[in-house]
Amino acid sequence: MKQLLLLSGKGGTGKTTVATGLIQLSQAKAYADCDVDAPNLHLVLGTFDNHATKPYYDLPKAVIDPNRCTECGLCYQVCRFDAIAENPYRVIPHLCEGCTFCTHVCPAEAISLEETVAGTIELHTRGDETFSTATLKMGSGTTGLLVTEVKKQIKDKAEFAILDGSPGIGCPVIASLTGVDLVLMVAEPSLSGISDLKRVIQNARQLQVPICVIVNKSDVNEELTERIRHYCAKEALPFLGTIPYDREAVAAINSGQSLIERGGPASEAIQEIYHKVMKELEAL
Numbered sequence: 001m002k003q004l005l006l007l008s009g010k011g012g013t014g015k016t017t018v019a020t021g022l023i024q025l026s027q028a029k030a031y032a033d034c035d036v037d038a039p040n041l042h043l044v045l046g047t048f049d050n051h052a053t054k055p056y057y058d059l060p061k062a063v064i065d066p067n068r069c070t071e072c073g074l075c076y077q078v079c080r081f082d083a084i085a086e087n088p089y090r091v092i093p094h095l096c097e098g099c100t101f102c103t104h105v106c107p108a109e110a111i112s113l114e115e116t117v118a119g120t121i122e123l124h125t126r127g128d129e130t131f132s133t134a135t136l137k138m139g140s141g142t143t144g145l146l147v148t149e150v151k152k153q154i155k156d157k158a159e160f161a162i163l164d165g166s167p168g169i170g171c172p173v174i175a176s177l178t179g180v181d182l183v184l185m186v187a188e189p190s191l192s193g194i195s196d197l198k199r200v201i202q203n204a205r206q207l208q209v210p211i212c213v214i215v216n217k218s219d220v221n222e223e224l225t226e227r228i229r230h231y232c233a234k235e236a237l238p239f240l241g242t243i244p245y246d247r248e249a250v251a252a253i254n255s256g257q258s259l260i261e262r263g264g265p266a267s268e269a270i271q272e273i274y275h276k277v278m279k280e281l282e283a284l
Contacts, residue, residue: 001030002281003161003180007204008187009196011167014216015186017249019164020044020258021270022184022277029158033133034176035166036119036146042133044258048124056149058118058140061096062103064089068110075102075111094139119146123153130157144171151179160281169199177207182281184240185213189224197228201237211237212280214273218242240276243269 004022008015019041023031033041062083064075069089076084079102083095093116103111118140124131132153134146147166154161163180166172177183183204187197197213204211213232218225225242232239246266252259259267 001156001159001161002182002284003163004182004184004277004281005034005163005165005176005180005209006184006186007165007173007176007200008167008185009169009198009200010188010192013167013186013188013193014243014249015167016041016164017253017259018184018186018214018216018243018270018273019162021260021267022274023162024258024260025271025274026160026162026278028160028162029128030130030132030154030161031163032131032150032154032161033164034147034150034172035164036134036136036143036150036172037166039133039135041164042124042131044253044256045131046126048126048129048131050125052123053120055117056119056121056134056136056146057115058142059098060113061093061098061116062091062100062111063114064091065110065112066090068108070108070110072107074105074107078102078105118142121146121149121153128158130154144175147172147175148178151176169196169203173200174203174207177204177209180209181284182277183209183211184277185211187213187215187228188217189215189221189228191224194224194228194231198231201235210280210284212240212277213237214240214243216243217245219244238276238280240280241269241273243273 006015006019033039083092119136121134132150134150165176215225244265246264248262248264252262
């Protein structure tokens with residue numbers, strides 16, 4: 001099973017818009033939204049026939065039994081994360097890191113660790129298509145583990161899968177990168193976009209994952225677009241093309257369509273990029 005992962009160094013580059021176009025053009029039978037903090041790929045994928053959800057459990061967190069607590073205050077004193085509140089003593093769940101220090105110092109053995117639901121994992125099917133996604137509760141920190149679970153759900157479901165990754169360079173990006181065959185970086189022509197692009201490329205290289213690059217909204221700043229093109233040439237990274245700014249993109253999003261369905265200059269550019277991406281995959 002070959003996996004294509006789309007990444008961007010920052011949000012708002014148009015990564016998901018490109019991912020949707022590639023899913024439709026390739027007629028992919030397996031795809032996933034790995035942006036578990038703010039999944040949105042489902043907004044333009046239409047309806048599915050079957051849906052399955054299951055809870056995702058975070059790392060265990062401390063819980064104080066009020067019937068056994070003697071209010072000695074030791075747990076409050078040793079907690080480095082300020083996750084213990086007073087009067088009465090209780091644990092603040094979103095601050096607890098599950099380090100277990102409080103359980104060891106409690107003389108009354110009133111503190112235990114309990115699993116907590118941190119989000120939901122979803123699997124949607126439509127004919128022979130499989131779509132995997134998840135939603136993490138606000139404040140939960142195990143995004144990398146959840147992304148891994150999302151990827152497991154489409155493993156061996158088809159010969160080819162497209163993954164819409166998270167923006168940035170954090171844990172969900174590292175988890176998304178693991179095991180994929182090719183990364184398509186969607187950059188934008190801005191100073192922050194270039195800086196973030198370089199950081200993601202550095203992470204991908206450390207994991208020895210092949211990378212290719214495109215620039216979205218390229219005509220917004222043609223000078224910076226050329227800077228990205230020259231950077232790719234210098235670093236021996238395949239530069240697969242540019243996508244112009246297109247007002248049809250906003251219209252497509254507002255109407256729940258993809259750019260491929262809507263048409264226009266950006267749609268044509270994505271179609272050209274699609275053929276180049278598939279050639280890169282075939283060469284691996």
